[in-house]
Amino acid sequence: MKKDFISIADFSREEIEELLDLSSFVKKNIGKKEYTPLQGKILGMLFEKTSTRTRLSFEAGMKRLGGDAIFLFSQHTQLSKGESWADTARVLSRYVDAIMIRTFEHKKILELAKYATVPVINGLSDLLHPCQILGDIFTIKEHFKTLDVKISYIGDGNNIANSWLLGAAVMGLNLHIATPLDFSPSGFVVQKSLQIAKKTKAKITLTDDPKQAVKDAQVIYTDVWTSMGREETPLRNEMFKPYQVNNELLSHASRDFIFMHCLPAHRGKEVTDEVIDSKHSIVWQQAENRTYVQAAILIKLLEENND
Ligand code: CP
Ligand code: NVA
DSSP, X not given: OOOOBSSGGGSOHHHHHHHHHHHHHHHHHTTOTTOOTTTXXXXXXXXXXXXXXXXXXXXXXXXXXXXXXXXXXXXXXXXXXXXXXXXXXXXXXXXXXXXXXXXXXXXXXXXXXXXXXXXXXXXXXXXOOHHHHHHHHHHHHHHHSSSOSEEEEESOOSHHHHHHHHHHHHHTOEEEEEOOGGGOOOHHHHHHHHHHHHHHTOEEEXXXXXXXXXXXXXXXXXXXXXXXXXXXXXXXXXHHGGGOBOHHHHTTSOTTOEEEEOSOOOBTTTBOHHHHTSTTBOHHHHHHHHHHHHHHHHHHHHHHHHO
16 A cells, blocks of 8 residues: 655654664765666656755755656646646656645645555645654754754744654654744644654643743754745734744753754844854754655655555
8 A cells, every 4th residue: 555754643653763764874875876776766746835945855866866856836737727636646646656745735735645546745734844854853863863852943833843743742752842822833733742742752842931942952943933825924023033043042052952944044033143054053964864864755655655
């Protein structure tokens, strides 16, 4: 049976640990002439929103590992003229070996996955961004050699915060999330994460106090205050001001903290230049690692699809 990657919770902790090991292997071997685990495979990439990293990391990864990728902007496909998601899924499955999709409503990804006969990967929806967080977990482990650290997410309770909740729950991590009360993560995702956390012993704390969340944390993570598809307003920016990641807030963090951001960053809003450009910032390494982790996801899903 084909397997998709729509949420981090689609994989068990053991499966994710295997994926992290495979990502390290990909990172070591990518670029070697004889290492072509995606030889002959084609990834279809369907975008309804803009992207820099997700498109490039998938496309470059496919090409460097022996495969290829085809970019489709939905406005240039028959979806824009009313062809259904189900029919689009059936047709794409006849041309490509896997589909990556970035869209607004999460249910469109579920619909695509239901009718596709090839693996479907969530490249971001309004609800989740699982490839990003799996890449970030890899980067944290690469840096600290352990995942036994305090991770603090500060800002909007958006797709990144939601995927952090699920990632932390499945992997048994120590996660603190600080958002304004009106911008909390999805209630459904919080409930699901707390349920999973009971089994994995993950420590998950939600608060509206950024100082409390940052206290003694080794990983400080933020994201834009206004995600793609949402409206940026002066009131919204005002409400998020206390959540800016700046040197004052970071004076409460552990001395060896790292700063992470999925990017793109809105410098001067959720993060200051002094932080994102500091020696604590590992945002470029974080962006690079997307390639290796997504390649590992593809290798695993395509192997399972061949079984
Ligand atoms: N982090 C991330 O997904 O970046 P893009 O929106 O550029 O793909
Ligand atoms: N939360 C952001 C993430 C971008 C990678 C957005 O959805 O726009």
